[in-house]
Amino acid sequence: KQKTAYEIQVWLEFRRVLFRSVIPYLKSWYMGVKYDPRAKEFSNDMDSAQAVEDFSFEKKDSLFDPESKFKIAQAISQHFVTGKGFDSIIEARKFITEITGNKIEAGTPEAKEADEAVETGVVLAARKIAGSGESPENIYNNLVNLYNRQPNLNVRTSTSIKEQAYSTPAPLAYIASQLAGIDKKTTVYEPTAGNGMLLIGADPKKVIANELNAARFEVLKRVLPGAEVVNKDALKFSPDLSDVIIANPPFGAIGEELNVHEKKTREIDHAIRSEEHTSELQSHLNLVCRLL
Numbered sequence: 611k612q613k614t615a616y617e618i619q620v621w622l623e624f625r626r627v628l629f630r631s632v633i634p635y636l637k638s639w640y641m642g643v644k645y646d647p648r649a650k651e652f653s654n655d656m657d658s659a660q661a662v663e664d665f666s667f668e669k670k671d672s673l674f675d676p677e678s679k680f681k682i683a684q685a686i687s688q689h690f691v692t693g694k695g696f697d698s699i700i701e702a703r704k705f706i707t708e709i710t711g712n713k714i715e716a717g718t719p720e721a722k723e724a725d726e727a728v729e730t731g732v733v734l735a736a737r738k739i740a741g742s743g744e745s746p747e748n749i750y751n752n753l754v755n756l757y758n759r760q761p762n763l764n765v766r767t768s769t770s771i772k773e774q775a776y777s778t779p780a781p782l783a784y785i786a787s788q789l790a791g792i793d794k795k796t797t798v799y800e801p802t803a804g805n806g807m808l809l810i811g812a813d814p815k816k817v818i819a820n821e822l823n824a825a826r827f828e829v830l831k832r833v834l835p836g837a838e839v840v841n842k843d844a845l846k847f848s849p850d851l852s853d854v855i856i857a858n859p860p861f862g863a864i865g866e867e868l869n870v871h872e873k874k875t876r877e878i879d880h881a882i883r884s885e886e887h888t889s890e891l892q893s894h895l896n897l898v899c900r901l902l
Contacts, residue, residue, distance in 0.1 A: 673723035676828035686731025695759025799852040
């Protein structure tokens with residue numbers, strides 16, 4: 611007999627409650643088996659008593675899980691919003707360790723993910739500042755203050771070098787946004803969105819944001835709820851028309867040669883603005899803002 615959705619939901623809830631009810635006894639059962647003479651042939655392969663005692667059934671936040679990573683970024687954002695900061699990236703990583711319970715060693719994948727979480731936290735804090743309703747001058751000054759309280763995020767990995775990914779400082783992102791005329795009514799396309807810094811002044815519901823890196827793409831969906839966030843190659847993606855295109859594109863040579871307004875180029879930032887894109891968007895473009 612095929613179960614209905616309601617029956618499946620009841621069964622899953624029963625399993626969840628049952629599992630939670632036996633958790634207090636699982637460690638005792640495990641150790642009972644370990645020291646049972648009948649289990650001698652495989653007890654040596656079982657965890658030690660101390661390892662069992664230290665084990666926690668509670669799920670810990672992981673930097674490699676998008677939802678957990680975003681929660682960590684939110685905690686970092688709140689840290690900044692309250693006027694605090696980090697003197698170094700090491701201090702920021704220690705802050706994250708207190709949340710996850712996992713030590714972060716320099717030069718590891720965990721370290722890079724931690725740095726990404728910090729950068730996302732900065733973006734979230736910058737969005738709050740940009741949306742505060744204060745004067746542009748005060749917003750800019752507050753973003754400079756935020757920038758001065760964040761750690762150095764210039765460490766690059768093989769992936770960021772390959773993708774030519776660069777971070778945009780919050781004050782410069784705000785200036786670019788203002789020069790581009792972005793406000794809550796503006797439709798915006800960001801072809802190389804990263805963590806969304808250049809979109810801090812935009813209404814997410816009016817944003818199309820593209821990000822090639824899969825991990826950033828997953829987090830960006832949470833940074834910009836309501837936005838159309840896509841994971842595509844900016845060289846091949848032609849979205850619907852927007853009032854403004856804003857980008858801090860990757861720089862460097864690509865493997866193929868493309869024609870841009872009858873001129874050939876191998877530079878990826880030129881290629882992103884290839885004939886395929888600009889011919890379609892030119893008459894509707896207020897400003898393409900490129901930060902060097």
